[in-house]
Every structure is written in C-alpha cells, then in structure tokens.
Amino acid sequence: MSTNHATIYDLHSHTTASDGELSPNALILRAKAADVDVLAITDHDTIAAYASIDTSILGGLTLIAGAELSTQWNKKNIHIVALNIPLTCNAFNAFIARQQQSRIERATIIAEKLAKKGFKDILPGVLAKAGKSAIGRPHFAQQLLEIGAVRSTEEAFKKYLGNGKTGDVKQTWAPLEEIVGGIRDAGGTAVLAHPLKYRLTRSKLHQLTYDFKAAGGEAIEVVSGKQDIIKSNELAKLCVQKNLLASCGSDFHQPGKSWAEVGKHSRLPEQCTPVWDRW
Ligand code: AMP
Ligand code: MN
Ligand code: MN
Ligand code: MN
Numbered sequence: 001m002s003t004n005h006a007t008i009y010d011l012h013s014h015t016t017a018s019d020g021e022l023s024p025n026a027l028i029l030r031a032k033a034a035d036v037d038v039l040a041i042t043d044h045d046t047i048a049a050y051a052s053i054d055t056s057i058l059g060g061l062t063l064i065a066g067a068e069l070s071t072q073w074n075k076k077n078i079h080i081v082a083l084n085i086p087l088t089c090n091a092f093n094a095f096i097a098r099q100q101q102s103r104i105e106r107a108t109i110i111a112e113k114l115a116k117k118g119f120k121d122i123l124p125g126v127l128a129k130a131g132k133s134a135i136g137r138p139h140f141a142q143q144l145l146e147i148g149a150v151r152s153t154e155e156a157f158k159k160y161l162g163n164g165k166t167g168d169v170k171q172t173w174a175p176l177e178e179i180v181g182g183i184r185d186a187g188g189t190a191v192l193a194h195p196l197k198y199r200l201t202r203s204k205l206h207q208l209t210y211d212f213k214a215a216g217g218e219a220i221e222v223v224s225g226k227q228d229i230i231k232s233n234e235l236a237k238l239c240v241q242k243n244l245l246a247s248c249g250s251d252f253h254q255p256g257k258s259w260a261e262v263g264k265h266s267r268l269p270e271q272c273t274p275v276w277d278r279w
Pocket of ligand 1: 019135137138153154158162
C-alpha cells in the first residue's frame with residue numbers, strides 16, 4: 001500500500017443502509033482504492049451499516065463510527081454528523097431508534113401531502129423501495145419516477161421533495177439541542193454538516209453555529225463534497241472565528257452523477273484545526 005501521501009480523511013459517506021448505492025463493504029473497498037486512510041460511514045439516522053462490515057477487508061483503513069442525524073432548527077431541516085459514537089451503547093441505540101421512528105412518521109406525512117397533490121397510495125411502493133434501508137425522500141423520488149409523475153429523481157426533488165416543497169416535512173425531527181446534546185452525552189463528536197446547503201443568510205448561519213456550539217457541537221464541515229474552494233475558505237474563516245474544529249468529507253452516495261467521489265474532496269484549509277486533532 002502506498003503511504004506516500006498526507007493522511008486522507010473522509011468523514012461523511014453513505015451506503016445502502018440509507019440512501020447510498022454501495023453496500024458498506026463495497027464502499028470500504030472503493031475508499032481503499034481511493035487511498036482514503038480514515039473513513040466514517042455516516043448513513044442517515046442509522047448505524048446499521050456497521051453490523052454488516054467484514055473487518056478482514058479493512059487492511060490499513062481506519063473506520064470511525066458515525067451517522068448523519070436529521071434535526072430541526074428554526075423550521076429548517078439541519079444535518080448533524082456524529083463521529084466516534086458508541087455503536088453498542090444501549091442508550092445510544094435507543095436514540096438512533098427514535099430517529100428511525102421519526103423517519104417513518106415523516107414518510108406517512110409526506111405520503112398524505114402528496115396524496116393531496118393527486119398521487120394517491122404511494123406509501124406501499126415507497127416502503128418497498130426503501131426495503132431495509134432508512135426510508136427517505138430519495139425513495140419517494142424513485143416512486144414518483146416509477147409512477148410516471150416525473151421524468152427524473154432530480155425533477156421529483158425540484159417539484160415535490162426539495163427545500164420548501166410539499167414533501168419537505170420537518171416537524172417530526174427532534175430539535176437541534178436534543179440531537180447535539182444526545183451525541184455529546186454519548187461521548188461522540190457533533191459536526192455541523194454542509195453548512196452552506198441550508199441556504200441561510202449570513203446572520204442566520206452565524207446564529208446556527210452559535211446555537212450548535214452552545215448545545216455542545218464541536219466542529220463544522222468546512223469541506224463538503226464538490227463545494228468550491230472559495231466557499232471552503234469562507235467556512236474556514238467562520239470556523240476559526242467561532243473557535244470550532246473543522247471536518248471534511250465527500251458526502252459520497254453513488255459513483256458518477258452529481259455526488260462527489262469517495263475521498264476526492266479537497267483538503268482542509270490550513271488555518272483550521274482538524275476535528276481529528278483531539279482523537
Ligand atoms: P432525507 O434524508 O429523507 O431528508 O432526504 C435527503 C436526501 O435526499 C439527501 O441526503 C440527498 O441524498 C437526497 N437529495 C436531496 N436533494 C436532492 C436533489 N435535489 N436531488 C437528488 N437527491 C437529493
Ligand atoms: Mn442522502
Ligand atoms: Mn446531509
Ligand atoms: Mn450526507
């Protein structure tokens with residue numbers, strides 16, 4: 001194995017346990033092929049991926065136990081990446097189970113709302129699409145595509161599921177303080193995921209990072225996926241200003257398409273203190 005490079009950390013990625021396309025083992029092999037040294041699998045509101053990992057394939061790859069938790073702040077759906085979480089702790093598993101319950105309740109509400117738009121009885125199909133994976137809006141997008149309501153999953157998000165649309169249901173998610181506090185109480189590290197994806201004004205973004213830190217949050221995702229370097233530098237500034245640590249990740253979901261490739265995000269700007277410095 002080549003060790004002739006700076007350590008590559010990818011602390012945000014998805015598998016078939018939520019809305020990713022690759023199985024946990026396939027993701028690990030892909031990360032290794034991309035020279036990733038430290039990988040966190042961070043599926044939406046589930047840690048199920050970790051139960052199916054074949055540790056014999058890890059080789060020199062270090063796995064950080066993680067999850068991407070959905071929460072509600074200021075009527076927005078905000079994502080918190082939890083790192084170094086205790087996978088076998090009963091209290092933490094109960095915390096994750098509540099998140100899954102919120103996903104199921106939310107799916108029912110989304111289906112009711114879409115029924116009012118004329119798409120009746122789509123929930124059974126959506127549940128079948130999700131199978132054992134954490135049910136999410138991408139499964140609704142697939143079902144809307146299958147019934148011919150849209151021509152692509154992108155169109156499904158644009159018309160029915162994305163920010164501010166009918167299917168953008170937030171009320172089932174626990175408040176930010178509860179999620180960040182729960183991660184902290186479990187001994188994990190809470191990271192504010194992709195801060196620029198919420199389309200907040202500057203002052204709202206400052207308010208969010210303030211509330212996040214007050215709740216026990218420790219880091220912000222300064223580098224996320226294909227985000228351009230100018231934006232990463234802005235987030236680096238915010239990170240230093242708020243005295244928070246910095247994280248980075250691809251947010252990989254599937255090969256090709258619009259998602260970043262695992263391990264291929266840019267490195268953290270130098271002025272940031274990496275979240276792994278305290279590990
Ligand atoms: P959920 O976790 O159920 O709230 O769904 C959010 C997920 O949907 C994100 O993590 C993405 O994987 C996916 N997603 C969000 N916006 C889009 C979009 N415009 N096109 C395709 N997928 C999207
Ligand atoms: Mn996703
Ligand atoms: Mn996210
Ligand atoms: Mn993600």
